[in-house]
Amino acid sequence: MSPLIESFVRHFGEMGSRWGINRTVGQMYAYIVLSDEPVNADELAAELKVSRSNVSMGLKELQSWNLVRLLHVPGDRKDYFTAPEDVWEIAMTLINERRKREIDPTLTVMRDLLMENPRSPSDQYAQGRIEEMYQLIEMLTHWSREIQQLSPKQISRMLKLGAGVSKLLG
Amino acid sequence: MSPLIESFVRHFGEMGSRWGINRTVGQMYAYIVLSDEPVNADELAAELKVSRSNVSMGLKELQSWNLVRLLHVPGDRKDYFTAPEDVWEIAMTLINERRKREIDPTLTVMRDLLMENPRSPSDQYAQGRIEEMYQLIEMLTHWSREIQQLSPKQISRMLKLGAGVSKLLG
DNA sequence: CTGAAATTTCAGAAAATAGTGAAAGTTGAT
DNA sequence: ATCAACTTTCACTATTTTCTGAAATTTCAG
Numbered sequence: 001m002s003p004l005i006e007s008f009v010r011h012f013g014e015m016g017s018r019w020g021i022n023r024t025v026g027q028m029y030a031y032i033v034l035s036d037e038p039v040n041a042d043e044l045a046a047e048l049k050v051s052r053s054n055v056s057m058g059l060k061e062l063q064s065w066n067l068v069r070l071l072h073v074p075g076d077r078k079d080y081f082t083a084p085e086d087v088w089e090i091a092m093t094l095i096n097e098r099r100k101r102e103i104d105p106t107l108t109v110m111r112d113l114l115m116e117n118p119r120s121p122s123d124q125y126a127q128g129r130i131e132e133m134y135q136l137i138e139m140l141t142h143w144s145r146e147i148q149q150l151s152p153k154q155i156s157r158m159l160k161l162g163a164g165v166s167k168l169l170g
Numbered sequence: 171m172s173p174l175i176e177s178f179v180r181h182f183g184e185m186g187s188r189w190g191i192n193r194t195v196g197q198m199y200a201y202i203v204l205s206d207e208p209v210n211a212d213e214l215a216a217e218l219k220v221s222r223s224n225v226s227m228g229l230k231e232l233q234s235w236n237l238v239r240l241l242h243v244p245g246d247r248k249d250y251f252t253a254p255e256d257v258w259e260i261a262m263t264l265i266n267e268r269r270k271r272e273i274d275p276t277l278t279v280m281r282d283l284l285m286e287n288p289r290s291p292s293d294q295y296a297q298g299r300i301e302e303m304y305q306l307i308e309m310l311t312h313w314s315r316e317i318q319q320l321s322p323k324q325i326s327r328m329l330k331l332g333a334g335v336s337k338l339l340g
Numbered sequence: 341c342t343g344a345a346a347t348t349t350c351a352g353a354a355a356a357t358a359g360t361g362a363a364a365g366t367t368g369a370t
Numbered sequence: 371a372t373c374a375a376c377t378t379t380c381a382c383t384a385t386t387t388t389c390t391g392a393a394a395t396t397t398c399a400g
Binding site for chain 3: 023024051
């Protein structure tokens with residue numbers, strides 16, 4: 001692995017571990033993303049110096065996140081993996097998977113708590129807070145879903161506009 | 171602690187641990203946020219059934235994230251903590267602190283790697299990928315900064331507009 | 341100052357998470 | 371059907387992270 005690639009892989013391993021993703025899985029994904037060609041499990045194990053079984057588990061996780069695509073090269077029985085070529089697609093996938101796993105269940109819990117009737121003034125206050133958070137999260141996820149309907153071109157135009165939208169909004 | 175509050179606190183503990191924040195710190199913050207009145211360390215230790223020293227470390231962490239405000243109640247030597255009353259403010263703080271700790275250092279690493287000269291075609295490919303990611307992250311953080319200039323009113327108007335912006339953009 | 345009240349520190353214990361190697365399971369070419 | 375190539379599983383070990391209690395430190399009323 002070239003020093004350039006290694007630095008990146010290392011850094012993403014660290015970052016991953018700050019996010020509930022484990023270091024090795026982070027490194028594996030960084031390596032796959034930077035790879036020109038599809039990557040197989042043995043290559044990952046060799047380059048990252050981890051056991052073959054660890055790689056197998058990591059790949060399973062990346063697949064469950066829809067972050068890699070499995071493919072085969074003719075005349076080779078190994079499984080090969082690539083990341084989407086479009087970095088936007090990777091970002092969207094990450095956002096959507098996180099929403100599915102974390103935001104949606106949280107909204108459900110909050111909705112349930114808002115249905116209960118408060119047994120005390122402090123419950124009442126708590127529900128008020130939960131309501132505010134619920135509205136906020138709801139609004140953000142709804143927005144994120146809508147934005148994903150747009151083409152990358154439109155999205156980047158909007159992002160570049162930035163605070164400029166306020167003018168459009170009057 | 172009422173069942174309602176306990177459910178919320180439990181859930182946020184779990185969520186926290188999926189995000190590089192530890193379970194107890196997550197629970198502590200949930201408890202503080204739902205509290206009508208300022209909370210002191212002994213109360214947290216008692217309610218969450220963790221050691222006083224663990225609470226002390228957790229509070230230090232919450233303070234380093236700017237998520238709590240320290241205050242004193244007259245005639246009491248204990249330190250009391252509250253969360254901002256505005257949930258938008260909490261969200262912004264989270265975004266900004268995460269940017270400072272995770273995104274900014276990542277951009278720095280990437281920028282450095284883009285300066286190096288590639289020693290092989292695969293380095294060249296890797297740099298291309300890094301460049302794409304750099305642009306994307308840069309655009310998103312720039313946007314996030316700009317949006318924060320707007321008033322909560324304007325922000326929520328924009329978010330509600332959702333994909334509707336595309337019309338404005340022509 | 342003094343000392344009680346409070347907070348912080350920190351070394352070690354406990355718990356949780358990640359990683360390994362050996363064995364089992366799959367797959368597909370012959 | 372066989373068997374070599376490849377992948378997965380899983381019980382166990384290693385590592386990392388979190389938590390605790392005791393001791394040290396800080397703070398402030400008297």
